[in-house]
Amino acid sequence: MxxxxxxxxxxxxxxxxxDKICDRISDSILxxxxxYDPEARVAVEAMTTTGVVIVAGEVTSRNKLDIQEIVRNEINDIGYNKPEYGFDGNTCSVLVSLHEQSPDISIGVTSNHEREQGAGDQGLMFGFAINETPELMPLPITLAHNLSLRLSEVRKKKELDWVRPDGKSQVSVIYEDNRPKSIDTIVLSTQHSPDIYQDQLTEEIVKHVIRPVCTDWITPDTKIFVNPTGRFxxxxxxxxTGLTGRKIIADTYGGMGRHGGGAFSGKxxxxxxxxxxxxxxxxxKNIVASELATKCEVQIAYAIGVAKPVSIMVDTFKTSKVDEEKIEAKVKEVFDTSPAGIVRTLDLKRPIYKKTSAYGHFGRRDPDFNWERTDKSEVLRGLDSS
Structure with a gap:
């Protein structure tokens, strides 16, 4: 064949x-x-446009915060701290409208001596892993994130002092027999100062951003587009206009693997x-790390207020060494997928979320991101000989 x-x-x-400014604001507030209050219930959204940031949502906490100060500090830290950018944290308006979590929702997610903590909402959630990279992530989103991160690094380190905070990357990878072979196309757009010319901009971006990240996958046939409109x-x-939660595909697996539709930031x-x-x-990730499969997707679904998932599904896309039903049974035995069990297992009541607000929630080599551990792979690997 x-x-x-x-x-x-x-x-x-x-x-x-x-959109990422809004994710950063939401997660910084969280x-x-x-x-100061690990039991806080937080669901904060942000919107921004010229000269204004709007923060809204539900918060139940014993702690009080200066939301405006947090918003301004984060905007300035991102790099919007000069009036000539047309937007900066010192002068923009910040409107805040927060109220307590609905008591009807609180009933379902508050544990007591009679009932375990239930899910905060109904819904279906997906996780994905593939053995294309050391991080067990798809190669296209890994390269795209690395390009965006490198673009921010050359700006912050002033290696390219004309680069401004806004930017986007896109990577198209050629696959043969379901394995990545090379990059077909790279698109990178960066906001810039008005006194840089396109030829210089392209040359310096290719040299300082694209080549350091993508050299191993670039061929003579690779097409590269830098600021294709010619001005940014x-x-x-x-x-x-920016909104919290509008980059859910970039936040996850870049479109490889399914998505349940729920955003992350501010929650x-x-x-x-x-x-x-x-x-x-x-x-x-543990299933792929165990070498039971080379590619794996897991779906978990919940009913609001109910602790036990209504379903758990494992799909290995016909790459598994053992029957998927056996893997599912082992998953239910090894992993506690109740809401309280997830929080305990991954130690999630910590201030770790601002770091997730850009460059992806997955595939990151950060010791705070416990969901990237592969400490259960040996337990799962035993299925292969059972």
Missing amino acids: QSRKFIFTSESVTEGHP DEFLR VIGGPPGD DPTKVDRSACYMARYIS
Whole structure:
């Protein structure tokens, strides 16, 4: 049979992208509540456009915070700290509207002597892993995130002092027989100062950003587009309205693998649309790390107020060494997928979430991201000989 050849594309954005500004604000507020009150219930959304940030949501906590100060500090830290950018944390308006969590929801997610903590909402959550990279992530999203991260690094280190905070990357990878072979196309757009010319911009981005990240996968046939419109001076909120949770594909697996639709940022770990996705990634990564399969997707689904998942599904895309039903049974035995069990297993009531707000929630080499551990792989590997 002739091998299948196709191209798969994923994108990433920098922390200065308007949507990522909002994710950063939401997760920074969450972190500050959890820092002083690990039992805080937080669901915070943000929106930004020219000259304004709006923060809204539900918070139940014994702690009080200066939300405006947090918002301004994060905007400045991202790099929007000069009036000439058209948006900066010192002068923008910050509107805040927060109220307590609905008591009807609180009933379902509060444990007592009679009942275990239930899920904060109904929903279906996915986790994914594949042996294409050392991080067990798809190659296209890994390269796209690394490009966006490198773009931010050259700005912050002033290696390229004309780069401004907003930026996007996109990588199209050629696959043959379901394995990545090379990069077909790279697209990178960066906000820039008005006094840089396109030829210089392209040359320096290729040299300092694209080549260091993608050299091993670039061929003479690889197409590279840098700022294809030719100009990107107006960026950030003046160029595009931003919203929390609007980059859910870039946050996860770049479109490879399914998505349940729930966003992550600004939500405390009682919200299973965040915490259960972390657990599903933890499970799928351990399955691939155990070499039971080369590719794995895990779905977990919940009913609001109910502790036990209504379903757990393991799909190895016909790459597993043992029957998937056996893997599912072992998963149910090894992993506690109740909302409280997820929080305990991954130690999620900590202020770790601001770091997740850009460059992906998965595949990161950060010791705080317990869902990236492969400490259950040996237990699962025993299935192969059973």
